[in-house]
Amino acid sequence: MISSPLSANQVPEKKIRYRYETSGRWYKGSIHLHTVSSDGHLAFDQVVQKYSSEKFDFISVTDHWCLPDLNGNRETLPLLVINGVELDGYDNLGTYYHVLAIGASLKASFLTRNFLKSLRNFYSQGAVLIWAHPHWTGNSIREGMRHKFHGLEIYNHSSQCENGSGYALSHWDGMLNHNPDFLGFATDDSHFQPDQPYWKGGWIMVNTTDCTQQKILEGIHQGNFYATQGPSFNSIEYGENTVKVETSPVTYVRLIGPRRKGQWIHALDKKPVRQTEFELPPDWHYARLEIEDAVGKRAWTNPLWQYE
Ligand SMILES: [Zn+2]
Ligand SMILES: [Zn+2]
Numbered sequence: 001m002i003s004s005p006l007s008a009n010q011v012p013e014k015k016i017r018y019r020y021e022t023s024g025r026w027y028k029g030s031i032h033l034h035t036v037s038s039d040g041h042l043a044f045d046q047v048v049q050k051y052s053s054e055k056f057d058f059i060s061v062t063d064h065w066c067l068p069d070l071n072g073n074r075e076t077l078p079l080l081v082i083n084g085v086e087l088d089g090y091d092n093l094g095t096y097y098h099v100l101a102i103g104a105s106l107k108a109s110f111l112t113r114n115f116l117k118s119l120r121n122f123y124s125q126g127a128v129l130i131w132a133h134p135h136w137t138g139n140s141i142r143e144g145m146r147h148k149f150h151g152l153e154i155y156n157h158s159s160q161c162e163n164g165s166g167y168a169l170s171h172w173d174g175m176l177n178h179n180p181d182f183l184g185f186a187t188d189d190s191h192f193q194p195d196q197p198y199w200k201g202g203w204i205m206v207n208t209t210d211c212t213q214q215k216i217l218e219g220i221h222q223g224n225f226y227a228t229q230g231p232s233f234n235s236i237e238y239g240e241n242t243v244k245v246e247t248s249p250v251t252y253v254r255l256i257g258p259r260r261k262g263q264w265i266h267a268l269d270k271k272p273v274r275q276t277e278f279e280l281p282p283d284w285h286y287a288r289l290e291i292e293d294a295v296g297k298r299a300w301t302n303p304l305w306q307y308e
């Protein structure tokens with residue numbers, strides 16, 4: 001627990017605690033991908049094989065309006081498959097969205113023809129709702145605030161490869177100014193079509209004790225994960241108003257806060273950085289870390305403390 005990084009006039013009634021607890025193992029997961037059940041090119045088993053051959057620990061198969069039918073054979077698969085689905089549709093103000101719903105208790109009966117009703121069903125059953133590729137869809141920050149999303153895709157690899165619209169970091173900081181618990185995810189949105197071969201470009205690493213649906217989903221709900229294009233956070237530890245990280249070799253480490261606030265270190269002419277410590281400014285209502293390696297690949301933590 002920490003006293004309060006909020007100044008007196010900012011949400012003083014809320015207690016906060018540090019988000020990261022990295023004494024477990026890091027599990028690698030891809031949570032946005034498609035199969036022949038919607039607009040993907042490969043069958044479920046082929047997609048499972050592909051991701052397990054790349055040492056992914058878990059995936060969530062998120063076909064459009066269709067939950068994967070595991071036929072009770074979840075235990076025999078070479079990696080953990082978490083139930084998921086991608087919904088798209090218009091809200092009552094006419095704004096179009098794509099949203100991922102991920103959760104252990106998702107059922108096909110939650111899918112109604114109505115987009116908002118389906119979202120509400122999934123939300124009430126404890127699913128994680130992720131605002132997908134907002135730049136690609138053309139959504140504004142205000143549109144993201146209208147619904148109960150838990151987080152957003154800050155990087156969608158397919159949107160980036162195809163349209164150059166895969167990043168949503170300014171959407172994220174805009175959302176964090178209003179909701180400092182908002183989570184950031186990196187995904188492939190892989191389809192494996194001959195003209196859409198993109199994958200292994202964005203994933204998440206969840207720190208927990210076991211690779212079970214329950215533990216991974218708990219870790220995601222709590223934000224005890226980071227999003228990455230390659231670089232890794234090996235440990236994230238807190239001192240008295242400080243955060244200390246060990247990472248893969250990187251060129252930049254940035255502590256990013258609201259609006260213009262930031263601290264950074266770089267190793268432009270020196271050896272790559274592997275260890276960094278920052279002081280957590282008491283007047284920022286959120287702070288998140290970003291690392292970048294020598295070839296420009298980045299990884300992002302969630303906000304470093306959470307609100308109750
Ligand atoms: Zn989509
Ligand atoms: Zn998709």
